[in-house]
Amino acid sequence: MSGAVGIDRRRFFQLAGGGVIVFVASGMSRAFAQDAKRLYPEDFNAYLVIEKSGRVTVFSGKIEMGQGVMTSLAQMIAEELGVALGSVDMVLGDTDRCPIDMGTFGSLTTRVFGPALRAAAAQARVTLLELAGEKLGVPLTRLSVNDGIVTVKEHPSQRISYGEIAKGARIARVVDHKAVLSPAAQFRVMGKSPHRLDALEKVTGRSRYAADIRIPDMLYARILRAPTHGAVRTSLDSTDAETVPGIKFVTQGDLVAVLHKDPEVAGKALLKLKAVWKDAAANLDPESIHAYLAANAAPMTDLANTGNVAEARADADHVYEATYKKGYVAHAAIEPHAAVAEIVDGKARIWASTQTPFPTRDQIAKAIGFDPQNVRVITPFLGGGFGGKSASAQAIEAARLAQITGKPVQVAWTRSEEFFFDTFDPASVAKVSATLGPNGNISSFDYSIYGAGERGAALCYDIPNLRIRSTGGPSHGPVSGAPSLHAFAVGPWRGPGANMNVFAIESQIDVMAAAARQDPLAFRMRHLTDPRMRRVLQAASEVFRWKPAVGPSRRGFGIACNIDAGTYVATMAEVKVDALSGGVQVIRVVCAQDMGVVVNPDGARMQIEGGVTMGLGYTLSEELRFRGGDILDRNFDTYDIPRFSWIPRIECVFIKNDELAPQGGGEPPITTTGAVIANAVFDATGARMSQLPMTAARVKAAIALLSAGK
Numbered sequence: 264m265s266g267a268v269g270i271d272r273r274r275f276f277q278l279a280g281g282g283v284i285v286f287v288a289s290g291m292s293r294a295f296a297q298d299a300k301r302l303y304p305e306d307f308n309a310y311l312v313i314e315k316s317g318r319v320t321v322f323s324g325k326i327e328m329g330q331g332v333m334t335s336l337a338q339m340i341a342e343e344l345g346v347a348l349g350s351v352d353m354v355l356g357d358t359d360r361c362p363i364d365m366g367t368f369g370s371l372t373t374r375v376f377g378p379a380l381r382a383a384a385a386q387a388r389v390t391l392l393e394l395a396g397e398k399l400g401v402p403l404t405r406l407s408v409n410d411g412i413v414t415v416k417e418h419p420s421q422r423i424s425y426g427e428i429a430k431g432a433r434i435a436r437v438v439d440h441k442a443v444l445s446p447a448a449q450f451r452v453m454g455k456s457p458h459r460l461d462a463l464e465k466v467t468g469r470s471r472y473a474a475d476i477r478i479p480d481m482l483y484a485r486i487l488r489a490p491t492h493g494a495v496r497t498s499l500d501s502t503d504a505e506t507v508p509g510i511k512f513v514t515q516g517d518l519v520a521v522l523h524k525d526p527e528v529a530g531k532a533l534l535k536l537k538a539v540w541k542d543a544a545a546n547l548d549p550e551s552i553h554a555y556l557a558a559n560a561a562p563m564t565d566l567a568n569t570g571n572v573a574e575a576r577a578d579a580d581h582v583y584e585a586t587y588k589k590g591y592v593a594h595a596a597i598e599p600h601a602a603v604a605e606i607v608d609g610k611a612r613i614w615a616s617t618q619t620p621f622p623t624r625d626q627i628a629k630a631i632g633f634d635p636q637n638v639r640v641i642t643p644f645l646g647g648g649f650g651g652k653s654a655s656a657q658a659i660e661a662a663r664l665a666q667i668t669g670k671p672v673q674v675a676w677t678r679s680e681e682f683f684f685d686t687f688d689p690a691s692v693a694k695v696s697a698t699l700g701p702n703g704n705i706s707s708f709d710y711s712i713y714g715a716g717e718r719g720a721a722l723c724y725d726i727p728n729l730r731i732r733s734t735g736g737p738s739h740g741p742v743s744g745a746p747s748l749h750a751f752a753v754g755p756w757r758g759p760g761a762n763m764n765v766f767a768i769e770s771q772i773d774v775m776a777a778a779a780r781q782d783p784l785a786f787r788m789r790h791l792t793d794p795r796m797r798r799v800l801q802a803a804s805e806v807f808r809w810k811p812a813v814g815p816s817r818r819g820f821g822i823a824c825n826i827d828a829g830t831y832v833a834t835m836a837e838v839k840v841d842a843l844s845g846g847v848q849v850i851r852v853v854c855a856q857d858m859g860v861v862v863n864p865d866g867a868r869m870q871i872e873g874g875v876t877m878g879l880g881y882t883l884s885e886e887l888r889f890r891g892g893d894i895l896d897r898n899f900d901t902y903d904i905p906r907f908s909w910i911p912r913i914e915c916v917f918i919k920n921d922e923l924a925p926q927g928g929g930e931p932p933i934t935t936t937g938a939v940i941a942n943a944v945f946d947a948t949g950a951r952m953s954q955l956p957m958t959a960a961r962v963k964a965a966i967a968l969l970s971a972g973k
Contacts, residue, residue, distance in 0.1 A: 283312070283313040283387060283390060283391060283394075283428070283429045284310060284311070284312050284313075285310070285311040285312075285383045285384075285386055285387040285390070310322040310361075310362060311340065311380075311383045311384065311387055313344075313387060313391065313425055313426075313428075313429045314426070314429060315426055315429050315430040316426055317346075317350060317411050317424055317425050317426030317429070318350050318351075318352060318426075319340060319341075319344060319346055319350055319351045319352065319425075320351075320352045320353075320354060321336065321337070321340055321351065321352070321353050321354065321380070322354045322357075322360055322361045322362065323336065323353070323354070323355055323356075323361055323362070323364065323376070323380075324355075324356060324358075324361045324362055324363060324364025324620060324621060325355055325356065325364060325367050325372050325376065326355050326356035326367045326617070326618060326620065326642045326645060327353075327355055327356075327461060327644055327645070328367065328618065328644070328645035328646075328647060328648040328652070329644075329645065329646070329647055329648075330372075330870065330929050331459060331863065331866040331869065331870075332367070332372045332373065333353050333355065333459070333460050333461055334457070334459045334460045334461070334863060334866065335373060335377075335862045335863045335866055336353065336372070336373075336376075336377065336380060337351040337353055337460060338452050338453050338455070338457070338862055338863060339377055339380055339381045339384065339453060339862065340380065340381075340383075340384045341384075341452040342381070342384070342445055342450060342451065342452040342453040343381045343382075343383075343384030343385040343388060343444060343445055344384040344385075344387055344388050344411075345388055345408035345409060345410070345411065346410060346411040346425065347410045347411065348452055348457055350410075350411060353460065355642065356617075356620045356640075356641070356642030357620070357639070357640075357641050357642065358620050358621055358624045358638070358639055358640045358641075359639040359641075363621050364620075364621055365619070365621065365622065366618050366619035366620075366621070366622060366653060367618045367619075367648070368618055368619075368648075368650055368653060368755060369755075369759075369828065369927075369930070370827070370828035370829075370830075370926075370927025370928065370929045370930045370931070371828075371927070373862065373925045373926070373927065373928065374828060374829050374859075374924065374925060374926045374927050377862075377924070377925055378444075378924050381444050382444065385443060385444055385445070388408065389403075391408075391413065391425055391428055391429075392406050392408065392413060394428045395413040395423050395428055398423055398427075398428065399413075399415060399421055399423060401415055401421075405417070411424055411425040411426070412424050412425075413425070413428070446921075447860055447921035448921075453860065453862050453863075454860070454861060454862070454864070455863070455864075456863055456864050456865030456866065457863075459866075461644065464644075465644075470643075470644050471643050471644065472598055472601065472616060472643050472644055472645070472646055473598075473601035473602055473603060473614050473615055473616040473643055473675075474598070474599075474601035474616075474673070474675045475643070476603040476614045476643070476673070478603060478605055478671040479671075480524075480670055480671060481524070481603065481605075481670065481671040481672065481673055482511065482522040482523060482524060482529075482664075482668060482670050482671065482672050482673070483522065483523060483524070483525070483526035483529045483672075483673050483675075484520045484521070484522045484529065484660070484661070484664050484672050484673065484674050485520065485521050485522075485526075485529040485530050485532070485533040486518070486519065486520045486533075486660060486674065487499075487519040487520065487521075487533065487536055487538060488680065488683065488684075489540060490540055490542070490893070491540075491542050491543065491545075491891065491892040491893040491894075492543070492683075492750050492751040492891075492892030492893075492894070493542070493543030493750060493891075493892040494540040494541060494542045494543060494892065495540065495541045495543075496538055496539070496540055497539045497540065497541050498538065498539040499514070499519065499536065499537070499538045499539075500536070500537040500538075501514070501536055501537075503535040503536075503537070504521055504532045504533070504535040504536045506535075507521075507523070507528060507531065507532040507535065509523055509524065509525075509528065510522070510523050510528070510529070510532045511523070511668055513664060513667050513668065515663070515667060518660065518663055518664070519536070519538075520660075520664055521533050521536070522664065522668060522670075522672065526673075526675075542891070542892070542893075543750070543891060543892050544891060545890045545891025545892070545893060546891060547750060547889075547890075547891055548889065548890050548891075549590050549591075549690075549886065549887075549888060549889065552590070552591075552690045553588045553690065553692045555748070556690060556691065556692050556713045556714050556735070556748060557692050557694070557713050559748060560713045560714070560734040560735055560748065561734050561735060562734065563711060563732040563733065563734050564732065564733055564734065565730070565731070565732055566717050566720055566721065566731040566732065566733055567721065567722075567729055567730065567731040568729070568730050568731075569727070569728065569729050569730075570707070570727045570728030570729060571728055572707045572708075572709045572728045572729070572730045574728070575698055575700075575706045575707035575727070575728040576696065576698055576707055576709070578698075578706075579698035579699065579700075579706060579707070580699075581698070581699070581778075582696055582697070582698055583695075583696070583697050583698065583699075583771070583774055583775060583778060584694075584695065584696045584697075585694075585695050585767075585770070585771060585774065585951075585953060586692065586693070586694050586695075586953065587692070587693040587694075587695070587763075587766060587767035587770060587771075587953050587954070587955075588690075588691070588692055588693075588953065588954040588955070589690060589691050589692075589715075589762075589763045589766070589881070589937075589954070589955040590690050590886035590887060590955070590956070591687040591688060591689065591690050591753070591886065591887040591889065592687060592688040592756055592880075592881050592885050592886065592887060593651075593682055593685050593687055593688075593885070593887055593896070593902060594647070594648075594649045594650065594651030594652075594685055594686075594687075594688075594756060595681075595682075595685075595880075595885075595899070595902065595904050596645075596646060596647030596648060596649060596651055596652070596681075597646045597647050598616060598645060598646025598647055599675065599676040599677065599678060599680070599681040600616055600652065600655070600656070600657040600675075600676045600680075600681060600684075601615075601616050601657060601673070601674065601675040601676065602614060602615040602616065602617075602655070602657045602658040602660070602661040602662075602673070602674050602675075603615075603661060603671065603672070603673045603674075604627075604658070604661035604662040604664070604665040604671065604672055604674075605665055605670075605671035605672075606631075606662075606665050606666055606669075609633075609637060610637045610638075610639070611627065611628075611631065611633055611637065611638045611639065611662055611665070611666075612639045612641065613627060613638070613639070613640050613641070613658050613661060613662055614640075614641045614642075614643055615640055615641075615642060615655055615657070615658035615661075616642075616643070616645050616646070616652055616655075616657075617640070617642055617645075617652050617653075617655040617658060618645070618648045618650070618652045618653045619652075619653050619655065620640040620641075620642045621640070623640050623655040623658050623659075624638050624639070624640040625638075626655070626658075626659055627640070627658060627659055627662045630659045630662060630663055631662050631663060631666045638662075640658070649756060649757040649877075650686075650737075650754060650755030650756050650757060650759060651685055651686060651754070651755075651756070653686070653754060653755060654686050654752070654754060656684060657674045657675075657676055658674075660674045661673065661674040678897070678898050678899075679897040679898060682887075682894055682896055682897045682898065682902065683894050683897065684752075686752045686753055686754030686755075687751065687752070687753050687754070687756070687887055688737065688753070688754075688755075688756030688759070688762075688881070689714045689715065689735070689736075689737055689749065689753035690714060691712065691713055691714035691715035691735075691760070691763045692712075692713040692714060693710065693711065693712045693713070693715070693763065693764070693766075693767035693768075694710075694711045694713075695708070695709065695710050695711075695767060695768075695771045696708075696709040697709065697771060697774075697775055699775060699778060699779055703779040703780075703781065704779075704789060704790060705724070705726050705772075705775050705790060706726075706727065706728060707726070707727075707728035707729070708722065708724075708726045708728070708729050708730075708771075709729075709730045710722075710730065710731045710732070710767070710768065710771075711731075711732045711733075712731075712732070712733045712734075712760075712763070712764060712767070713734055713735060714734075714735045714736065714748075714763075715733075715735075715736060715737075715760035715761075715763040715764055716733060716735065716736025716737055716759060716760035717733045717736065717760070717764075718736075718758070718759055718760040718761045718764065718827070719758070719760060719761030719762070719763075719764035719765045719768075719825060719827060719934055720733055720760075720764045720768070721826070722768060723791065723793055723796050723824065723825070723826055724772070724787070724790040724791060725790055725791065725792055726790065735748065736759070736760055737753060737754055737755045737756065737759040737760055750889070750891055750892040751889075751892060751894070757874070757877060757929070757930055757933050758827060758874075758930040758931070758933045758934045761825065761827055761930070761934040762878070762881055762933060762934055762936070762937055763937075763955070765823060765825045765934045765935055765937070765938050766937035766938045766941060766955060768938075769822075769823040769824070769825070769935070769938035769939070769942065770938055770941050770942060770951070770952075770953070772786070772787065773814065773821075773822075773941075773942045773945060774951065776813075776814065777813065777814045777815070777945075780813050781813065782811035782812055782813060783814055783821075783822050783942065783946075784800065784804055784809055784811065784822055785811055787800060787822070787824065788800065795831045795857050795918075795920075796824060796826070796831050796833070798857065798918060799824065799831045799832065799833040799855050799856065799857050799918055800822075800824055800833045800855075802833070802855045802916050802918055803822075803833040803834065803835050803853050803854070803855035803916060804835065806853050806855070806914055806916050807820075807835040807851075807853040807914075809822075809835060814942075814945060814946045815945055815946045815947065815948065815949040816946055817946070817947060818837070818946060818947070819837050819838045819839055819840065819850075819943050819944075819946055819947035820835065820836070820837055820943055820946050821835065821836045821837075821838070821938075821939045821940060821941070821942035821943025821944070821945070821946055822834070822835050822836075822939060822942060823935040823938035823939035823942060824935065825931065825934045825935050827927065827930055827931040827934050828926060828927025828928075828929075828930055828931055829858070829859070829926035829927055830856050830857065830858040830859075830926045830927050830928065830931040831856065831857040831858075831918075832854065832855070832856045832857075832931040832932060832934070832935055833854075833855045833935075834852060834853065834854045834855075834875075834932070834935040834936065834939040835852070835853045835939065836849060836850075836851065836852045836853075836911070836939045836940055836942075836943045837849075837850045837851040837852075837911075837943065838850060838940060838943040838944060838947055839947065840944055840947045840948050840962065840966075841959075842948065842963075842966050843963075844959055844963060845958070845959035845960060845961070845962035845963025845964070845966065846959045846962070847883060847940065847944060847957060847959070847962060848909075849879065849909065849911040849940060849943075850911055850912070851911050851912045851913075851914070852875050852911050852912070852913045852914070852939070853914045853916065854871050854874075854875060854913065854914070854915055854916065854932050854935075855915075855916035855917075855918060856871065856915075856916070856917060856918065856928070856931060856932065857917075857918035857920050857923075858917070858920075858925065858926040858927070858928055858931070859920050859921075859922075859923030859924050859925050859926045860920075860921050860923065860924060860925045861917050861925070862925050864917065866928075867915070867917065867928045868915045870928040870929050870932065871913065871915045871928075871932040872913050872915070873929075874929070874930065874931070874932030874933035874936070875911075875913050875932055875933070875936055876905055876909075876910055876913075877905070877933055878932070878933040878935075878936025878937065879905040879909055879910075879936065879940075880903075880904050880905045880956075881936075881937060881955060881956060882936050882937040882940050882941075882955060882956055882957060883905075883909070883940070883956050883957055883958065884903035884904070884905070884956050884958060885902065885903065885904060885956055886955075886956050886958075887902070888901070937955055940957065941955075941957060944957060944962065948962075948965075948966050948969070949969055950962065950965035950966045950968070950969045951965070952965055
């Protein structure tokens with residue numbers, strides 16, 4: 264990353280022309296790298312320009328992939344600047360027009376980038392008020408602003424617009440992070456739910472995604488793929504493919520492709536390539552992977568170690584041990600990876616469906632031997648990302664082919680390629696050993712996680728003897744320190760690792776509550792002193808109308824909580840289980856969140872509903888079938904994602920906490936879904952589910968074992 268560059272202030276000032284320009288300093292990069300200032304001396308997260316027309320344009324390296332940040336960020340700008348939301352334009356994810364940014368992921372945009380952006384707008388407001396005061400001949404304290412109009416408080420007829428102030432001006436300011444932000448009680452734009460800025464384009468079909476880009480003389484590429492990960496090509500015969508009229512055949516190292524101006528012709532030509540492959544050994548499958556992970560993982564790292572777990576274990580009358588498992592999960596976004604690339608006069612321009620435009624630009628530059636300043640990545644709308652579009656191999660493929668052919672090239676993965684080349688949520692294993700003290704409270708909790716990483720592994724409960732250990736985690740490739748653990752790439756998947764960790768931890772908390780013969784909610788409250796978590800749990804229980812009972816109560820009620828992305832979340836669910844088939848129907852979900860200031864309530868509600876719905880997938884059905892490096896699921900005919908008929912009644916509860924800056928909203932609600940449904944299944948049947956997904960077959964088998972007394 265040391266070679267990465269972004270547009271600097273001087274260049275941006277030249278492009279912007281007149282107007283008032285505010286630079287947002289590098290708070291975001293500091294969250295990711297201690298030496299950001301050394302690497303990026305011109306590092307700014309956004310440029311804010313007030314034009315002579317009065318319109319406000321925000322330039323940010325962030326991208327819009329359906330989560331609604333285009334609107335919520337614009338609301339923050341409008342609020343602090345004192346303008347109407349409709350006067351704000353957002354330019355996102357264009358590496359030639361926006362400042363450098365590491366990517367859009369981790370529910371970081373609102374909680375880390377948002378405060379800096381608000382500070383920029385607040386600073387811009389002060390700057391504009393100072394300029395207005397000079398023109399109107401009054402001190403700043405006598406001025407107010409509304410919808411971009413500055414007026415003298417006691418003489419409203421004395422006024423001047425932002426556009427008039429900016430007209431002819433060339434003024435730049437750098438945010439010093441000391442700007443005074445508007446208090447929540449005075450919000451006019453934040454805290455409301457306006458129509459999304461991208462809504463009209465999307466509902467009318469005018470929105471463009473990477474695969475919609477068309478350039479004159481563009482070629483469509485189909486690429487020869489290995490039948491399995493790790494397979495080695497031993498021979499290739501392209502004779503028949505090259506006879507197809509108009510076809511271009513490319514072979515360069517690992518890249519073999521056929522290109523044509525008609526995508527269907529390119530697809531038919533691909534089928535004419537005759538390749539012979541030597542497959543890698545197929546020694547792992549969904550059943551053997553978990554034992555393999557635990558046996559071959561890198562050494563454990565302590566995340567927490569307080570008290571004396573071994574001593575507490577030795578003193579306990581009974582030790583409650585469990586092993587929890589989860590398989591690989593695909594992102595299965597509605598939009599497969601796509602990119603269009605063209606190279607003109609020594610400069611490359613790429614439209615790519617990517618969450619990481621700047622890292623993607625640098626990878627492309629390296630692949631084609633260009634200086635990063637001669638590579639431009641433009642990010643259209645994304646049809647879902649969920650972490651899966653952090654890696655952007657399709658953009659590199661398109662750029663390489665454009666360089667080789669001298670023509671614009673589109674690479675759009677088929678659904679089969681999408682499943683094959685996805686960076687999967689890694690399979691993982693958790694081992695827990697816990698004990699109860701004489702008072703019925705948990706006396707020790709020993710937790711080890713393999714493959715999921717540390718996110719979500721921290722307990723919010725007060726336990727005197729606690730040890731948490733981790734090895735491996737989501738990454739763009741094999742698990743660190745153990746390159747042979749995975750036969751294919753793994754990577755972040757909405758709430759990376761937290762879904763597994765919360766499933767294991769909250770399931771075990773439920774195990775301990777049942778062992779102590781205590782109500783699951785009361786048991787959690789006994790172990791909680793954190794006032795925020797107690798408040799969130801209490802709010803969820805009131806809306807859910809929770810009635811205390813020792814599990815399994817046969818009601819099918821479950822509970823789970825977590826802290827993620829700065830947000831406190833508590834979820835309660837009601838399920839029905841068909842004991843004969845093992846089918847689980849989720850009837851109702853209540854999800855309460857303390858996420859600080861809620862910028863856009865409808866947007867936050869959509870994130871909860873989307874998180875819970877997507878969570879039903881990894882909880883009940885989604886598990887990638889594979890044999891060694893062979894991906895057996897290549898489409899939705901065998902890979903089950905949630906259906907409309909599965910969706911329960913979802914009730915969202917927001918805890919008012921306007922003293923706290925906005926926190927993450929896109930990932931926290933999904934992290935508790937697996938645990939809350941598993942606990943509800945236990946309450947309904949008495950069968951404890953220890954493996955995700957909880958397919959009907961697994962639930963049926965667990966009920967049968969329980970009936971057999973095993």
